[in-house]
Amino acid sequence: MINPRIIEFIRSRWPEAVPEVETGTTGDAPGEAYVPLRPNDWNEIARQLRDDPALKLDSLQCITGVDLGPEANLEIRYNLHSMEHRHHGEIRIEVPKETPELPSVAAVWDIADWFEREVYDMYGIRFSGHPNLMRILLPDDWEGWPLRKDYEEPETYHGIVVPKVKTGWE
Amino acid sequence: MGVLEHKFQDNIVVAKLDQLMSWARSTSPWYFQFGLACCAIEMMATAASRHDLERIGMMPRSSPRQADVMIVAGTVTMKMSLRVKRLYEQMADPKYVIAMGSCATSGGPYWQYGYHVLKGVDLIVPVDVYVPGCPPRPEALIEGLIKLQEKIRHDRPLTKQQA
Numbered sequence: 001m002i003n004p005r006i007i008e009f010i011r012s013r014w015p016e017a018v019p020e021v022e023t024g025t026t027g028d029a030p031g032e033a034y035v036p037l038r039p040n041d042w043n044e045i046a047r048q049l050r051d052d053p054a055l056k057l058d059s060l061q062c063i064t065g066v067d068l069g070p071e072a073n074l075e076i077r078y079n080l081h082s083m084e085h086r087h088h089g090e091i092r093i094e095v096p097k098e099t100p101e102l103p104s105v106a107a108v109w110d111i112a113d114w115f116e117r118e119v120y121d122m123y124g125i126r127f128s129g130h131p132n133l134m135r136i137l138l139p140d141d142w143e144g145w146p147l148r149k150d151y152e153e154p155e156t157y158h159g160i161v162v163p164k165v166k167t168g169w170e
Numbered sequence: 171m172g173v174l175e176h177k178f179q180d181n182i183v184v185a186k187l188d189q190l191m192s193w194a195r196s197t198s199p200w201y202f203q204f205g206l207a208c209c210a211i212e213m214m215a216t217a218a219s220r221h222d223l224e225r226i227g228m229m230p231r232s233s234p235r236q237a238d239v240m241i242v243a244g245t246v247t248m249k250m251s252l253r254v255k256r257l258y259e260q261m262a263d264p265k266y267v268i269a270m271g272s273c274a275t276s277g278g279p280y281w282q283y284g285y286h287v288l289k290g291v292d293l294i295v296p297v298d299v300y301v302p303g304c305p306p307r308p309e310a311l312i313e314g315l316i317k318l319q320e321k322i323r324h325d326r327p328l329t330k331q332q333a
Contacts, residue, residue: 138249138286139248139249142248146285146286151285153285157248157251158251158252160248160251160288160293160294161293162289163289
């Protein structure tokens, strides 16, 4: 169920946090509402989204990273759900690719700890204030951020050659 | 066995020590119990009662020190490849490797776009038998294991190999 109160709530308290045009619903998933934010006050907004009695978005279900393209930003999407009110919403925050940094919400929703580590692992987005921001899936000495569009496979890993000739396979 | 045949009483077998050793090895190649992905499920099914690997003398060992055969069952990621190599090095000679399934053979479905997958376990350890399939059925794995047993049976551990 869409909850326009989420948008109104953020708008009323942080008018500068919500860019003008981009609120709306996602196309093929009716009932989803998303709110684009700027990263500045995200930690404080998150805490109030969780604690406000009318919203009570107490369950963080997913954090997704998106690379929006070669000339564009990186985006982080938070899917929030309220166990009590049975409503949900999506928060989207864009960060520039050169300095991808964002306040951590690991102190607000405990599960964000590992979610943020995964997003960091795949996209190199730094979550400031995270208690233990290190790679979660890939080895610690891995170079690069594999789910970015401009990622290139390494030639070798610890002396193990990665074959580059991919023809003649099918 | 030529001149020695029928010279002794029953139940005495005369053979070259070489052949005897490889016969003994080939009929009890204990395998290392570790699996990496869905192939491991088929390996477990192969070991379980319906297919019953112990009838061909194979039993799982939980330690590389006690194992003769390493069945690389599943996708070897780059992160895991260093561990697989170390486990192989921890096994005592003689040791054998079976690459089970597409992933262990060539990277399988991750051949083209899997940035994190080792493109074939033969890049890090010597492989004796490749078993194709995604994943291979237990029958296919048993075929591979019997092929390995044949290979071990033709080993001559005491004979000096020609360079």
